[in-house]
Amino acid sequence: MRYIRIWMFALCALCILSKTSMAQTEGQVTVASVVYDDRGKPVTGALITGNGGKATAFTDASGRFSIEVPSDAVVLVNAKGYRVQTLRANAIPQTIRLVVDGQSTEVYVPFGKVDRKDLTGAVSVLNPDTYIDKDFNTSVEAGMNGRVAGALWSNNIWGMENAAVFIDGIRREFSDITLVEVEQITVLKGANAVALYGTQGAKGVILITSKKGEANAKNISVRVNQGIAMPRALPKFLNSADYMTYFNEARRNDGLPETFSAEMIQNHSGGNPYRYPSVDYYSDDYLKKFQSATDANAEFSGGSSIARFYSNVGFSNSSTLLKVGEGKNENDSRLNVRGNVDLKLNDKISSSIYVSAIFRDSRRARTNYWNNAATLLPNRFTPLIPVSLISPNDKASLGIVDASRNLLDGQYLLGGLQSFQTNPIADLYSAGYDRNIQRVLQVTNEINANLSSVLNGLSFHTLFNLDYRNSYLQSISNTYAVYQPTWNATADTITRLQKFGEDTRPGTQNINNTAQRQNNSFAAWFGYDRSFAGAHNVSAKLLGYTSSISVNDVFQPITASHLGVQVAYNFKNRYWADFSGNYANSTRLPEGNRTALSPTLSLGWLLSAENFLANSTAVNHLKLSASAGIINTDLDIRRNNADAFFIYNNIYGRGAGYNWNDAVGGSNQTTTSQFGANPNLTFPKRRELNATLEGSFFNNLIQLQTTVFRTEMAGQLTQRFSQYPNYFNTFIPFTNYNTDQRSGFDLMLNVNKKIGAFEISLGTNTTYATSKVLDRDELNLDAYQNRAGKPVDAIFGLVNQGFFNDQNEISNSPRQLFSTVLPGDIKYVDQNGDNLVDTRDDVMIGRFIAPWNYGLNLNVGYKNFNLFVLGTGNSGGYGIKNNNYFWVSGDLKYSEVVLDRWTPDTKATASYPRLSSQQSNNNFRTSDFWLYKTDRFNLAKVQLTYELPASVFGKSFVRGLMVYVSGANLYTFSKNREILDLNIGSVPQLRHYNAGVRARF
Secondary structure, eight states, X not given: OHHHHHHHHHHHHHHHHTTOOOOOOOSEEEEEEEEEETTSOBOTTOEEEETTEEEEOOSSTTOOEEEEEETTOEEEEEOXXXXXXXEEGGGOOSEEEXXXXXXXXXXXXXXXXXXXXXXXXXXEEEOGGGTTTTSOOSBHHHHHTTTOTTEEETTEETTOOOOEEEETTEEEOGGGSXXXXXXXXXXXXXXXXXXXGGGGGTTOEEEEEEOOOOTTOOEEEEEEEEEEEEESXXXXXXXXXXXXXXXXXXXXXXXXXXXXXXXXXXXXXXXXXXXXXXXXXTSTTTBOSOEEEEEEEEEEEEEOSSEEEEEEEEEEEEEOSBOSGGGGGOEEEEEEEEEEEEEEOSSSEEEEEEEEEEEEEEEEESSOHHHHHTTSOTTSOOSEEEGGGBOTTOHHHHHHHHHOSOOBTTTEEEBOBXXXXXOHHHHHHHSEEEEEEEEEEEEEEEEEEEOTTTSTTEEEEEEEEEEEEEEEEEEEEOBOOEEEEEEOSSSSOEEEEEEESOOBOOOOEEEEEEEEEEEEEEEEEEEEEEEETTTEEEEEEEEEEEEEEEEXXXXXXXXEEEEEEEEEEEETTTEEEEEEEEEEEOTTSOTTSSEEEEEEEEEEEEGGGSGGGTTOSSEEEEEEEEEEEEEEOXXXXXXXXXXXXXXXXXXXXXXEEEEOTTTTSOEEEEEEEEEOOOXXXXXXXXXXXXXXXXXXXXXXXXXXXXXXXXXXEEEEEEEOGGGSOGGGGGGOOEEEEEEEEEEEEEEEEEEEEEETTEEEEEEEEEEEEEEEEEEOOOOOSSGGGOOTTSOTTEEEEBOEEEEOOSHHHHHTSOEEOSSOOOTTSEEEOOTXXXXXXXXXXXXXXXXXXXXXXXXXXXXXXXXXXXXXXXXXXXXXXXXXXXXXXXXXXXXXOOBGGGGGBOOTTTTTTOOBOOOOSSOOTTTSSSBGGGEEEOOEEEEEEEEEEEEOOGGGTTTSSOOEEEEEEEEEEEEEEOTTHHHHTOOSSSOOOEEEEEEEEEEEO
């Protein structure tokens, strides 16, 4: 409620600042105007609507038009490609200026579209065509980055995560479409906005609508991009000599003898690198400075009033950072073809057919290079053995060289050990390759029938799809031998080679990991849209929906079905009411509980149409809406991170084997229970209340949209172990108990200004989303360990007090039970005062997900130049440094973090525990010692664009040409940037640079 009070106070202040007149005028007025854009160009097809009628703007200064409307009426000025402007009839200037931003007046919503002025509730709309030339991206997720208020990231709305993606009304994936193909992205956040999607929409919906052709217009566009990508950061591991030195220290700390002699360490520091290796798998020997990427696409659209078409053909290819062996051939390629056709069969029936085909091919060497690079010790062995170092007297070894099928460049054999018969370098050269091949075919058909002859305003629609996704792994698998050399005691020559493994190249192409997925859905609905007396506008939908996703080797398909209903009313485009709901059905629940009603209600009020804002010079448009609802969902009916079925039944499985009759009678397997039955299991529920304020101010200088929300995900499934004795654990049923709450607000604020030849826009999208556990099944001895009342993403761990500096301090401190403690180990707080430190001393030390997330975008245009800058950031989240780069014990590889380890000489400045060659269970566990803030601001994108003047092309077939250069993922401003930029055991984060050209014909 705090957010709502602040929000309403701001609204009242805005009303005061507007200096409005409360006088109400009566009678009719004639509106006469000419419409221009903010560059002074006439606007074609501008539509003026009011209570008295409508008129279309002329395109020249002398072509005035007029309509007669009540003097207190609100007049709307609409034009495709311009922002909608709301004006009081008695205050319309003789020249109306519309701001160019390309936002269509039509917004795609579930199973239809509405005029933007009638859109209420928590919904955000993006039209990529308005910004893709200034901020080019291929992926939809990148195109949404920093632009949607309420989205912590692309499919995480208000912190609920896993929002559903619908493309042309069908449940699909982001990767099934590129941003170039997209006409509009509608982000449906509120419960009322997603109700017609039934159980699938419970966590929000990203509705992506592909482009269509325009009647009587022929458009051809070709775009080509070339880019490179460079690692932002690479891990820094110690070389062999340093590793051996520090490992000796770890052995001494454990009271054990040193492993490496001083002579050996010296040899690994500067001796023969093949005899005394110091391998850096992140060096230029194996990695390129950058990888390259190319993509191109061509768009074609046109048609007539009878048939319209849009088609897109795109191709992309990118390499990887590896530069030796099969690594040079690694690449990812994608070919996509889309064809959209809209047909008007007659005056009553129209149909649309959308077909998309995607061909993906990813080629990789048969190795996990990045994981091996982060784990293999630098001194373990040399990956390559020069044959030139084999003693001429070693005939046996020379014979091995002659017989080897893997002699690299005629100079090297593959190195290894009996305990390491594979290694990433040998894999790259000789193990073969994998090609992951995927084919996607998607067909969508929509039929629309006008039934106004039966009932004025009535229509009927169907939506059907058939999606087929096939993937398989095509591989060439080879084996290879590795060799361990024996070196001459007095010279750097090899006197013997020991062979492990065999060289085989069968030449067989293997096909495996085959997977097929089929997605079918069908929806049919009646629509009703009618206006009465020019003031009462009614619309309604009655919908039936069903879908099924089948996967090979999985018996149970994933199904969804529901009935949907929507009834909406608005009065004079000033007051809106919308009831949307669904009657859901789920096969994941027991009979008798498989259906449930999900009701939602939304109300809207156009404040700028009221008398108290009629003569405002500050407020151009101001709308308030609020919605509430309950959405029943089966999305959270899962077990072991997979969709769960029959979870309401007793489920049994096979357990351990046993013998009977002294083993004479044979053996059998036990039958075990996995969990018990619950015939009362029902839907988890999303319960929500939100309110949205949107407006434009000071002649559209400022654009605003903000929503406050509170959402509960109630009745999530859990097994209530606290309610049963331990021996009953395998019979405990699932029940609806856990409840999480999320609340906060989002804000979109844009400022647009033209100053001479400069056009400047500055925008921000900010989200504050915090969570709280309301109900959890837990039975902790100490209340501070309860999850209830704390964030859903809370991090629990120990609180550290620095390091133990001597044995006396250890003896006078609570006993730590995780392992033997020595000076230099981490000291923890005894939270419950029992003089022991164990897991009962874990407390909340942070939260993983940052509650504050924001995006900032700056656009500066000057004549034909445009500069775009995008920044994104977050604040309030934490991470744990718990991978092998930071948690180093035993004989794990040492990174540069160990340089700051604790020793008796550095105990005043040390920031890392003592080194140990044993498993250090005391030091390497979740605690605030390893906690770090993830606060960051990312310079996410910079693009400079130049569009050649139209006069350059004259009357040629070229209609426009644009060139641009850009950089993405450029820099992170953060106290912990070095940690945030670092990937361990996986492909490095990349900084991208791109140059492109787009031509229109």
